Amino acid sequence: MAAAAAAAAAAATGAGEAVTGEAATGQSMGKSSVQSIFFSLDYGPAPESPSTALAWLETQGPNLGHFVNGKWLKPDGQGTITCRDPSSGEFLANCFQAKNEDVALAVDVAKRTFEEWSQLSGATRAQHLIRLADAIHKHQKLLWTLESLASGRVVREIRDGDIPLAHQLLQYYACWAQTQEQALSGWQPIGVAVIVLPPTFSFIEMMWRVSPALAVGCTVVVLGSPTSVTSLLVAQLSEESGLPPGVLNVVMGATSLETLLPSLSGVVKISFCGTVEEGKALRKALAGSGADLSLNLGAESLMVITDTADLDSAVEGVVDAVWSDRSSGGLRLLVQMSEWERTLWRLKARMGGLRQGRSLDWGMDMGSPGTSAWEKAQSYIQEAQNQGAQVFQVGNASQKSPFFPPTLVLGLAPASPCTQREVPWPVVVISPFRTAKEALAMINGTPRGGNASVWSERITLALDLAYGVRMGTVWINSHGLKDAVAPVGGCKETGSSWHGGPDGLYEYLWPAGLLPRPVALPEAMDYNKFGLSAPPVLPSGPDTSPPSQTAPYGIFLAGRFQNPSSRSSRPILGSSGTVYAHVAEGGAKDIRTAVEAAHQAAALWVSQAPGKRVSMLWALADALSQRSQVLAEQLTEVMGVGITEAQTEVMLSIARLRAWGARVHAQGAGLHSAGHQGPFLRLREPLGVLAIICPEEWPLLAFVSLLSPALAHGNAVVMVPSGACPLPALQFCQDVASLLPPGLVNVVPGDRDHLTRCLALHQDVPALWYFGSAQGSQFVEWASAGNLKAIWVNGGQSRSWDQEPEGAGPELCLRAARTKTLWLSLGDI
């Protein structure tokens, strides 16, 4: 009756079963007779045999190589790292630790293959993807056992979640490839993409990114860690299914991207998933390298339980979110005060029933993602306790066990440092809120912008909360649903990269006709000095502009021209070299005021009907045409262009305003079906406050070309106009003042480097577009690491603003808003 006694002891701790370790070791079959199980009704082991996975590892010899150019690459005399089963510590394989030359070789191969792969017809690539999907289907048992063994995630989640999803992803993006020539005309594959995998969830994270990249014609180098041996298997399967060698390459154990930079020449896209700290460091290190860096950071989830929620189902949502190996992060749980006790009660009861053990056991809820996750959780718990929090666990975290028990943290004050940190797996930090309004403020008060779920049976409240949270994905009355068609991404510190859906596709596309910048070593640059202060400007003669062309003086802030805080002015020279006019010299304080004004305006603007945006843009177009004569003359005088050219610039600017006005209603938002999981909305939301540093050239057209899409998508803007000729922009602001709500558009002329610095370092600016020097671009990239603002820089390259694709193409559309995926709940009948 040993088993019965054990169960009784377990029951005493409130658990139906001892959570930690017991099931992992399993009871030997001889000891527990049918009789004793009959009385105890314990769960027994339900192991999946690791033999398939081990046999595959066996075929690889003593060391797992890299998979490059369709072959195994096993360089001589290199160090190896050991890959172990995190839940037992058993040895699985030795992986090579990639050196720079291995990565360089893989990049080189990918570069060469890109030439052919990208030239294939979309339909041909679609076939390749489908064949890979078939290969995954045929060898799924090998895949799920290997992935479960190496990652420590329970095998059931991989079999029932990851494998079907991988299959679906390949099929979904094959559909895009099939129709690429029509559906994605205007876009070209970006080039060689490097995908850096996180140590957990490697297989599916790889599939999310590899599928769209391959579909559109990119070639890929995957940088994996020793826990991501499955990525090697996928590469091998892709080779066997006929994917041309060199299209998909996997290199293992690369240390850090910073040191790899020299070997990445020729790469265009770098897609990174990992922690926020790593992401920020990488953003800084890659500044000026030209890499199009996509960051997908952090893994924390958020959940709101209101007083109209189905509490039992919400508690299951918590299990889905953190305690079922579906996510690698922890959960921030907000519960309405009136439901606090009832929720806590249910949560604790539910925790007692969770089972944790060997990942290759069909009856487990949670495996073990390894020692680093264990230590992270433990250090978080300790810090929380030191800061006065209560901790509730079923069983104890023991150094001897690889399994960290499900943990609930209560009473952590919002101001304690621990609250600011990312909640690690498998911890739930639970805090109360009083009203829905307060909940919204609490959610949007965190720096994270990944995903959240909202639990309420009242549709008005649920939708209000879902629309109000600034997150990439929001689920109503569910948590963690996934589908290949539904984009996953985020904002704020989560990073603004996307996978899944059409958004995942655009990550690997580039506007046709424009050349992407390949990675190069960045120039050395003193970030502390760039644009630190505006050089002094002295009066250099009287204004010579005729009275009819005099632009208004001042900084355009909050709807009116105000004196610059610097109380000084800079001369604008005419094309003849004489002073044409003086404009106000903007500075840090003006930027601060402008951003504040923009935030206030943005909050009001977002609730306006889109039709209002149309009428305003069209009214601006009308107003601009009234001024066309003066503007053309200014352009001629200052830029030295002919009057016809100047008139064309004005005409095009008017056309831009009208065109973007007309596009307000067609911004790609829509309702999609995800089968039995229910429908979801793909929304396009404004970025909020968008800072735009306009190019020097095309002083009016570039200004309007950037302003119009920004306004059309509902943003408020802070703009730095052309330095050489800010006059048309300021002239235009007179119409803005009379037609638009104050603060929606702010224009700050002045020293461009200095103003760029102020805006790029501003933590409350969520997005910034920069069109200026290579150095300025590099600075913006570096500084954006502060709040991981969404940035778009030109790297010093000029753009033909008068041409349709570059001046008004779909790229602007894509950049001017961010996607939100809102999962609706359906199926009550």
Add this chain to the structure above:
Amino acid sequence: MAPQNQGTELDLTWISEVQVNQPAVLRRAEQIQTRRTMKKDWQAAWLLKAVTFIDLTTLSGDDTSSNVQRLCYKAKYPIQEDLLKALDMQDIGITTAAVCVYPARVCDAVKALKDVGCKIPVASVATGFPAGQTHLKTRLEEIRLAVEDGAKEIDVVINRSLVLTGQWEVLYDEIRQFRKACGNAHLKTILATGELGSLTNVYKASMIAMMAGSDFIKTSTGKEAVNATFPVAIVMVRAIRDFFWKTGKKIGFKPAGGIRTAKDSLAWLSLIKEELGDEWLKPELFRIGASTLLSDIERQIYHHVTGRYAAYHDLPMA
């Protein structure tokens, strides 16, 4: 048997604020069937346990004393002796939990069980089973007569029209009267969940039935289009748990109708273990209403013991 539930005062606030999100419940129902797997000895032991929860049922128009007698014998000896011996389980005294028949067959069943020396109770359906569309007076009389004939458990059906029209007080009163008519017999209340329209109604009806004094709440008659399903069960056991948290009273749960395979029965057991805990895994608090399930369990045990799949004639008919 567990002490009878005398019920509580009707408190409509217990049902007025209930929120049941059907898609979320469906997801949970899907999960619960895949998350706990029993293999080898565990499977055999759990299956034998499942046998002890079965209300072995025959509810057909052509029931006679002969097939009721066969049923009772099977209830006493649900698994072949040699199979039990192979598992060292022959001395446990495994029987089904009860036999369940129509009121007119109660006498036959009581006699047959007495003849084989089996002490398990006879359960009788009542109150105009399966539709419940008869006068309250005859429904109550039916209970009294079945109890007189020796039924120790009465499976009553509720009046679905009262649920669909929201007459909770009337429903409460009716079940109260059923309770009284049962006397010392146990009251199992069949909600006929397939005809209640929504999971929210299932929760409300469960709560009313428990407040009115049911010892068990039961999913269905087996005669509706939709019978025992996992989503419905999840809502009912959550209601049982809420009732326990409010009153300290443990109410039993009986899924019935459509449970035919050994695999299904294991999923039902793990559902109870997960949602209510081990305390509910005893015949006093958990039953499975079934007629053909037992033979599938016996086949699985046969396979476990012999390593072979049984032919139809290897196992005796019930």
